[in-house]
Amino acid sequence: MNGLWLVAQREIRTRIRTKSYLISLAVSAILVAALAFLPRVLGGDDTYDVGVVGQAPPPAAQLAYSRLPDEAAARKAVVDGDVDAALINGDKVLADGELDQRLGLILESVHRDAQISAAGLTITPLTVESVGADARYQGVRTGIATLIVMVLFFLLIYSSMFVAMGVVEEKGSRIVEILLTSVRPWQLLGGKIVGLGALGLVNLVVVIVAGLAASSATGFTADFPPGMGGIVVSAVVWFVLGYAFFSALAAAFGSLVSRQEELNTVLTPMTMLMMFTYLTAYFAAVEPAGTVARVLSFVPPFSSMVMPVRTAAVDVPLVEILVAGVLMVVAVVAVLLGAARVYRRAVLRTGARVKLGEVVR
Amino acid sequence: MLEIDGLRKRYGDKTALDGVGFAVRPGEMFGFVGANGAGKTTTMRIVMGVLDADSGEVRLDGRPLTYDDRRTFGYMPEERGLYQKMKVAEQIEYFGRLHGLAPAAARSATAALIERLGLAERRDDAVEALSLGNQQRVQLAVALVHEPAVLILDEPFSGLDPLAVDALAEVLKDRAAAGVPVIFSSHQLDLVEQLCDSVGIISAGRMVAYGPVGDLREREGRGVLRVVVRDAAPGWADRLPGALTREGDRDVLLCEEGDDQDILRTAIGAGKVEHFGRRQPTLAEIFREAVA
Numbered sequence: 017m018n019g020l021w022l023v024a025q026r027e028i029r030t031r032i033r034t035k036s037y038l039i040s041l042a043v044s045a046i047l048v049a050a051l052a053f054l055p056r057v058l059g060g061d062d063t064y065d066v067g068v069v070g071q072a073p074p075p076a077a078q079l080a081y082s083r084l085p086d087e088a089a090a091r092k093a094v095v096d097g098d099v100d101a102a103l104i105n106g107d108k109v110l111a112d113g114e115l116d117q118r119l120g121l122i123l124e125s126v127h128r129d130a131q132i133s134a135a136g137l138t139i140t141p142l143t144v145e146s147v148g149a150d151a152r153y154q155g156v157r158t159g160i161a162t163l164i165v166m167v168l169f170f171l172l173i174y175s176s177m178f179v180a181m182g183v184v185e186e187k188g189s190r191i192v193e194i195l196l197t198s199v200r201p202w203q204l205l206g207g208k209i210v211g212l213g214a215l216g217l218v219n220l221v222v223v224i225v226a227g228l229a230a231s232s233a234t235g236f237t238a239d240f241p242p243g244m245g246g247i248v249v250s251a252v253v254w255f256v257l258g259y260a261f262f263s264a265l266a267a268a269f270g271s272l273v274s275r276q277e278e279l280n281t282v283l284t285p286m287t288m289l290m291m292f293t294y295l296t297a298y299f300a301a302v303e304p305a306g307t308v309a310r311v312l313s314f315v316p317p318f319s320s321m322v323m324p325v326r327t328a329a330v331d332v333p334l335v336e337i338l339v340a341g342v343l344m345v346v347a348v349v350a351v352l353l354g355a356a357r358v359y360r361r362a363v364l365r366t367g368a369r370v371k372l373g374e375v376v377r
Numbered sequence: 378m379l380e381i382d383g384l385r386k387r388y389g390d391k392t393a394l395d396g397v398g399f400a401v402r403p404g405e406m407f408g409f410v411g412a413n414g415a416g417k418t419t420t421m422r423i424v425m426g427v428l429d430a431d432s433g434e435v436r437l438d439g440r441p442l443t444y445d446d447r448r449t450f451g452y453m454p455e456e457r458g459l460y461q462k463m464k465v466a467e468q469i470e471y472f473g474r475l476h477g478l479a480p481a482a483a484r485s486a487t488a489a490l491i492e493r494l495g496l497a498e499r500r501d502d503a504v505e506a507l508s509l510g511n512q513q514r515v516q517l518a519v520a521l522v523h524e525p526a527v528l529i530l531d532e533p534f535s536g537l538d539p540l541a542v543d544a545l546a547e548v549l550k551d552r553a554a555a556g557v558p559v560i561f562s563s564h565q566l567d568l569v570e571q572l573c574d575s576v577g578i579i580s581a582g583r584m585v586a587y588g589p590v591g592d593l594r595e596r597e598g599r600g601v602l603r604v605v606v607r608d609a610a611p612g613w614a615d616r617l618p619g620a621l622t623r624e625g626d627r628d629v630l631l632c633e634e635g636d637d638q639d640i641l642r643t644a645i646g647a648g649k650v651e652h653f654g655r656r657q658p659t660l661a662e663i664f665r666e667a668v669a
Contacts, residue, residue, distance in 0.1 A: 022474050030463065191458030194519065197425050197447050198475040364427055366456075 019199035023207025049230035067102035153241035161328040175216035180270035258320030268355035297321035304329030316347030384433035408569035411579035451525030476523035609648030
């Protein structure tokens with residue numbers, strides 16, 4: 017175990033000092049934070065700025081009033097775009113061209129309310145009851161699910177790639193010959209996977225923290241669905257499982273070749289599987305309640321991305337999550353054992369590419 | 378005592394090792410020589426467990442070698458390998474730790490080796506920034522950092538400048554003096570002759586000669602008889618075996634066979650004998666003879 021830990025430590029120490037790691041850490045954090053700001057930027061505000069001259073209308077949730085001295089100033093403010101519309105003495109609206117339809121409806125209803133209350137009448141608002149599933153947070157949940165797909169995919173492919181590159185580096189430089197006289201193959205392989213996985217996990221946590229911080233800065237947290245903590249924890253746990261699965265595959269395929277140039281070719285089956293997992297997860301984010309998403313959220317390795325997406329997008333019974341988790345753990349153990357076997361047999365056979373069939377028997 | 382016994386290894390239909398065996402005592406320096414492809418590297422890789430033999434065994438003090446034994450060995454493979462982007466001192470220390478040294482011990486052993494191998498100024502440089510000769514020194518340090526119980530070095534001297542050769546030779550002598558069996562392969566036969574207590578010559582997967590350097594000399598060539606005679610009449614050696622050459626006013630006769638006493642009497646009768654003796658063959662000559 018000590019050997020594994022030493023190897024892991026070296027991986028962390030070596031990699032964490034590289035510029036590329038720090039840059040990717042910063043870039044991914046900034047990207048996710050920017051995504052949290054995106055709704056504000058794209059969707060603009062939910063509220064309209066309305067300039068008010070003279071008599072003030074009653075307050076309304078989606079309207080932000082600003083006082084203007086006179087109609088001339090109001091005209092200028094509308095044309096300059098400082099306000100979305102201006103209300104003159106409670107009965108005239110100035111707009112730049114056609115009035116925004118929704119704003120028009122709101123102003124109309126505010127105007128009506130004002131007249132009704134002036135007439136001494138009170139009206140009770142309609143009560144709304146949903147007879148379907150609670151869909152209030154559906155948009156946000158789908159958004160979060162999509163984000164999880166992207167982040168998980170990026171981190172999985174990137175961390176697994178580094179495992180494969182590390183394996184080839186050691187094999188190609190023959191340093192593995194010396195290493196394997198002082199550590200066991202499983203310690204060397206395990207240490208590499210654990211070390212680089214820890215760095216991937218750090219990256220994931222940084223991304224999550226950046227996303228949450230940016231969300232709270234923009235006030236977006238108010239829109240978070242209940243159970244956000246569970247969504248985050250599920251993403252982290254599934255990342256660990258998915259990473260263990262794909263990095264073990266990457267290491268096994270990587271150990272077949274001696275040169276970095278050959279790596280892309282030999283990794284193709286793994287990258288294909290990963291792309292396919294990504295696509296199914298993306299599909300699941302779009303249609304989280306569908307049968308395909310439901311079935312694939314149980315099948316390893318698809319479950320590693322589909323299940324966290326489903327948990328984010330819809331309410332998944334705990335039993336289903338646990339069953340999917342157990343299945344994935346079984347798959348991870350199987351892949352790790354297989355990868356250790358391939359690695360042990362292939363990593364000392366330098367030179368031409370080793371055929372997978374020769375080492376799995 | 379490290380015993381290598383009846384190692385056989387085939388790659389497809391090519392026989393790499395065909396019953397290689399020798400033993401190295403504690404404190405003995407063993408020179409492993411042979412042409413390229415003769416089987417030196419394969420033998421060493423089997424000793425280190427990097428390769429499995431088809432049959433045969435490697436024993437340490439009478440027991441088959443285990444993984445834990447090998448962890449205490451120092452190994453320098455034929456194909457050098459270091460982490461190119463890792464710093465010199467950090468790298469040596471890391472290998473010390475992998476071999477089971479405690480952090481403080483790894484650090485002090487690293488410092489001592491860096492000093493001894495003349496790498497002090499490069500200790501914080503990445504390996505890739507070093508000259509090949511210096512990378513080689515780092516490679517040696519990696520093999521030596523944990524005070525190995527057995528040293529297996531594949532061509533440790535190749536690519537070193539004379540100063541580095543001396544430094545390495547000193548380190549190896551030190552380790553041998555401390556009771557460590559040292560095996561190294563080399564094509565520099567003069568070096569092997571100087572350093573080693575015994576030599577093994579391998580050819581096409583078989584040990585063709587093996588033993589203490591002095592014994593080999595006596596066994597391999599009894600020595601060529603060399604006679605130098607001055608002012609001898611031409612034709613004096615016609616009835617003697619061997620080859621006659623003339624160097625100035627001296628005749629030099631080299632005989633591999635024949636009755637030496639008869640040759641001496643003839644020479645004395647012919648002129649003034651300036652030299653009469655058997656010449657010890659060099660290791661290079663023994664080697665050529667053995668692999669021919």
